[in-house]
Amino acid sequence: MKRKLEALIDQAVKTLQSEAVLDASLAPKIHIERTRESSHGDFASNIAMMLAKAANTNPRALAEKIVAALPVDRSLIKTEIAGPGFINFFIDPNAQFQIIQEIHEDRELFGQSKIGAGKKVQVEFVSANPTGPLHVGHGRGAAYGSAIADLLSAVGFNVEREYYVNDAGRQMDILATSVWLRYLESCGELIPFPANAYRGEYVREIAATLHTDQGDQYRKTTQQVFSDIPPDEPQGGDKDLHIDALIERAKLLLGASAYQAVFQAGLVAILSDIKQDLSEFGVDFQQWFSERQLMNDGSIQEALNRLDAAGYLYVQDGATWFASSRLGDEKDRVVVRENGQTTYFASDIAYHMHKLDRGFDQIINIWGADHHGYIARVKAAVQALGGDVAKLNILLVQFAVLYRGEERVQMSTRSGEFVTLRQLRDEVGKDAARFFYVMRRSEQHMDFDLKLATSKTNENPVYYVQYAYARICSVFRQLDEKGWSWNIQQGMDNLALLTESHEMSLLTTLSRYPETIERAALQYEPHQLIQYLRELANEFHAYYNAHQFLIEIPDIRNARLNLIYAIRQVLANGLNLLNINTPESM
């Protein structure tokens, strides 16, 4: 309908242009929107106000000319000029009824579209370091990213979901060393556990399993491990020097292959935990892309070679720099350190080279807001590699600030003090957690009150939507119990009997579903879908309280059942899209 009206106005404008009322060079962007109030009709356009100045006339006069030039259309019963120059459109109610027929035919496909035209889109999200379990801070990115991926796929994009695994680098060495030290404790050694090591309970569990599986074969004495190691922070030393020395000592004492074995034990345990966690959260990835692979297969060197060939690398103070400031970054960045090791950013450059080479039409990175400083340098890298920056879309998700009641909860993977995503799911359930995470705009700094989320679960709006779905299911169960019939055809023939105001507004809301999906997908705003579902549920609950569906008169009964069936279908489509369950009774 929206599209149709746009086409009509477009024709009217062209007609006026041919009559020289409007300048032929004008190419106005025609914008149709839903009205907020029913007295303003169903749709409105501001076209006259946009063009009035160029046409050297006042908006209302121009609006009249546009209306006069409007081609005839059966479903359009009235136009009105209102306010400063809005053109309001009134749609024939009979045309509105078609939406019910449409939903009954399309079922679970209703709302999907092909505007993505099968274009390849990669969505990379979560990508948390595999140094510990996911905590509630990661949950938002997970829920948001998967919602965007699912929305894009619903509107016809060919979507690939990817998790970038930072399985290389110092953090992983710290983890491996932490596991080993806990392992030594399992063997019976008395270890002064470093301040900067991973202190979480999960490290102990991994170490215990390692001990059970491998026995004492990686055991060294505390004396061997700690002799001549610089003091830790609590002893007045530097915690970074301390842990780095321990990492070197571990590699030395264990030898390369045994160190690898310990390293792998930690990585594999944590990564498989993350995979399972996400899967249970309704988030699945097609690709788990390994940073170590980039280092081992020469990709980093290749990326650096390409930058060098393009003239973007130089050496200074013994390090190799990428001249990102020439491409919009605030300063140049080191890619190879003085000690010969490549930086994390170098891996990132290689990773994005890979993404570009894989031929996606669009690349979406979903990052936590703490990474916003990386946008400029990554875009610079993409440009320097000869890629199209316009294809790279970096979306930031603001952090959820955690509270327990009034008190702010600090989280740190290192210290082991955090609330895991799994704990949250156990307490509130997957549905409530997903709903809550996606409910708000991603740029909005979100306050997440754990006390509220875990204690007053009945207040979570997800139940409101699910309840509407369950109520409709219940109506159809009652129908069977009463032994009454539901004749769909008879209902379709009598849709005109749906004349109540609740019914009219439900028809409009139902017809808004496809455009809601489309907008939510293209603007990367899944909260719009949530907003919509709450509205649809609200209108249904109001309708439910105001009118009876299971009534004696078959014509009306069947028409109403057709309507609520359509409502249930749309609720289900929306909830399924968000990976939220549709319980048939609550």
Next chain:
RNA sequence: GCGUUUGUAGCUCAACCGGAUAGAGCACCGGCCUUCUAAGCCGGGGGUUGCAGGUUCGAUUCCUGCCAAGCGCACCA
């Protein structure tokens, strides 16, 4: 200090990317269960959209400045 995101009802947030009288939930007050699930519905109070300018027919939305909060500003990842 620089960059970036945010600032809307007592609290948590919307507002179809510049539209008409800024809307929901929670909380508060008052109603509705011998009829399809009261996890619901109906009604009420509550606002200088952080502040000050600017752009135009029209600004919560765009621009500038200021104020406040979050997050960044490594040869760490």
